Every structure is written in C-alpha cells, then in structure tokens.
Amino acid sequence: MSTPTAAICLIGDELLSGRTRDINVQHIAGFLGPYGIPVEEVRIVPDVQARIVEAVNALRERYTYVFTTGGIGPTHDDITADAIAAAFGVGIGKHPDVMAMLQARYDEIGTEFTEARQRMARIPDGASLIENPVSGAPGFQTGNVFTLAGVPSIVQGMLQDIGHRLERGVPVRSLTVRSAGLREGDVAEKLSRLNEELEGVSLGSYPWFRSVTDHGVALIARSTDEAKLREAGEKLVALVSGVGRESEVIEGEAS
C-alpha cells in the first residue's frame, strides 16, 4: 500500500513579515496524523498570484493532498480563489449555492450582502465546497487541493468537512522521552547505534535550551508498530537513565 502524503501552502504577507505566528501547520498536521497522512513539505508564500500558482502547482504534483490557508476573505488582498483557478487553468465565478447561503446569512443578521462580501462566493469552476461552521463562507476542494481560510478557528472548523474525503494510510505512533538536564552529546553515539539497531522505528533528538538551568533533550521514537514502539521506549529510558537529571515518558502522541 502506498502512503498518502500531504503538503501545506500558507498564503499571506503577514506570515512572512513575522507579524503573525502560524499555528495552522500544527492544526492540520495534528488532524492528518490519525489518518496516517504525513505532512512532508510546507511553503509560505506572499499574497502574489504568480507565487501562489507556482507553489500550488509544484506541491499538488508531488503530494497526495495539498492544503492552502489564507486569502479567501472579502478584501482586495484575498486572491487565493483566483490563484487556485489559475493554477488549475479553470474559470471562476460566483457559486449560486454559496450566494444563496451567504445572502440568507446576512439577511438573518441584518447586514448588507455587499459586492465585497460576494467575493467570498467566488469558487473555481468544478470545485466542491468545504463547510465553514464558524463564519459561513466556505472553503473548497479543487482536485487534490483543499483551500481553507487563514483564521485558525475557521481552519479547525473546515477540517471537520475534510476527513471523509481522505484516503487513509497507517498512522505513525510516537513515544517521547523528555530528559531535563540531558545534553545531546551525552547520548548521541548510543542513540545513533540504537537507531540502526531498531527496525521499523525512527529515532529523533530534539534539544531545548531556554536557559542555563532549563535545558534538556526530547528523544522521540516513531513507528507504525505499537510493539516496536514500546520496545524502543524502554531502550530510550534505559539510555537516558542516570545521565539526564530527570525524565518523563509521554506515550501515544500522533506526532
């Protein structure tokens, strides 16, 4: 069985300038984990159509699924829908179902459904809609590309309408041994040998260093096989035992 894969394309000048710190990668990767779909690449591109088209076309050819975030609101800098249509070489227009749904929504709250708000009904030809339970205006799926909002709470809402469209892989389980006071160099040789010795398990080492007194290493084992993961966990605990100041084991994360 081939493993489905995913890429994420974050769209927005505010992410590149550092004004906004992205959280959508974590939400999307965390959502895909239980489906057994690893995120293999992320790109952040500016609000420039040619750059969005280029990134989306590169990613959709290479990965099973692509998720874009941002740029589908009502303002002049919201150009993602047009960019996706251009990437796929299809037309774009106001989707009648979305027009009717948004009209009803704005009628209900007594707000004018302006020309700008109608921009949010622009959907590439042939795309299917992705429900937005938070603020109404939908995302959409074009081929293997899912176009979502940028606001994190809306992204999380839209993800609820995506799972049923996905092919499943085998979820990777992980086990983390966090060891305060440990330095990577203390265990690097042993860890490298263990990584070669354990079949079907991959080991990673992630140091943290917040201050001279608050530092350590998180050693992570990842595997699709629960028994192998458990064995790796025991060996990691043995490996750090007596080296780091203290350690804790966190089981079963999907990351």
Next chain:
Amino acid sequence: MSTPTAAICLIGDELLSGRTRDINVQHIAGFLGPYGIPVEEVRIVPDVQARIVEAVNALRERYTYVFTTGGIGPTHDDITADAIAAAFGVGIGKHPDVMAMLQARYDEIGTEFTEARQRMARIPDGASLIENPVSGAPGFQTGNVFTLAGVPSIVQGMLQDIGHRLERGVPVRSLTVRSAGLREGDVAEKLSRLNEELEGVSLGSYPWFRSVTDHGVALIARSTDEAKLREAGEKLVALVSGVGRESEVIEGEAS
C-alpha cells in the same frame, strides 16, 4: 537600488509533524526588517538530505540571502552541514578552529569531547563561521546561505554575528489599526479604493476570530515613506471610525 531579499528554510521532521511550533521565522523576519530585507518565501523540509539540497538550491538562486535553521547538532539526524556541502558541491571536514574551540569548551566543563560532539565541528569547505554565544558550536555562512541552529535562543544569538555581513535595503515601516468588532466586509470596498488611491503604501487586512464576542480586524499600512504612512494611518482610522466597536493604533512596527 535593488532591494535585497531573503528566504528561510526550516529543517526538521518535528516542525512538519506539528510537534514543534516554529518561532524562528518571526525572529529572523523581525531581525531582517530594520535592514530593509523582506522575507519572501519560507519552506519547511524534512531531515532528508535530498530534500534539503533541493530546497536550498532553489532558494539561494532566487533570493539574495537564505537562512536555514536546524539539524546542526551532534546526533544522527543532524545532517544539515552535509546537505549544505552537497548543495554547493564542496567537501566537508572538521574545521580546526572549531575543533580547538569546542575542545577547550568541553575541557573547561569537564565533559568528554566525544566523536558525536566532534560532528558539530564539521563545516563545509570555504564556509565562514557564525558565532554561537549561547552554546558554543557555531553556524556557518556558505555563499549567500546562513546555516543556523534550530533552538530559538541559539538562533537569536547567532543572528548577532550576521548583520555586519548584510547588504541593506530601505526598511518598510508599518502602522496597524486594530478594530475590535469590525468585520472585513464592513470596510472591504473602501479599503480597496484606498489601497488604489494611496501611492507607495500597501494596505493589508487581517481578521481575527477567537469567539463570537472576541473578533475584529487589523488593518495594516506598509510603506518605506514615513509621511505617506502617517497619511494612510489617518485615513484608516477615519475608515473604521463608527464601524468597529473600538480601535487602537499601533505605530512603527517593522513588520
């Protein structure tokens, strides 16, 4: 004068899996802002040499500067130095100055300078070193590519040894009008017209939506010209006046 540009390549499975939320993009973009060097693209790639080589080569050809983070520690999954050497088609070996510096450092703290720790002295041929005031093991510059650690405090330390190497552009100043209760659709038409009307200023609209009671829009003007920025700010304040519940103006951010 041509504007220097930058791209960032974040390296690490832990970022793609969602285990770690990146903060280095913000630190690097914030550092480059005052130099007038915009970040125009970010890629996140896994700990796989071919993928790192591909991304770094694509980015270094396109942008004035490339910053990589992650993968230069002592463990088996730290493969960035080798990947950079491969990307540039140069050799790699233990740098004598780094070997001497690390040896002295480990002697001082009474820790063995193991073979694994010596991996941190592996520097691509011809690279210049980037000082690491936090934990010793340096980053390095190869052509227009700066290779930094992944741990945020170390990245921030290393950036202090980079500014003097950079060509400067004209810094972009920004002014933010945050308006609670405002919805993008309330001002989208006027904002679009204002964006066309104001020369040398670019306007962006960034909604937040945390709950039904906590939502609003941040309108941001960006310009290299202080007077034009001030004029744009006044017009933005007038634009949201009486529409949003309340607004505040934040001046002079470099983002």
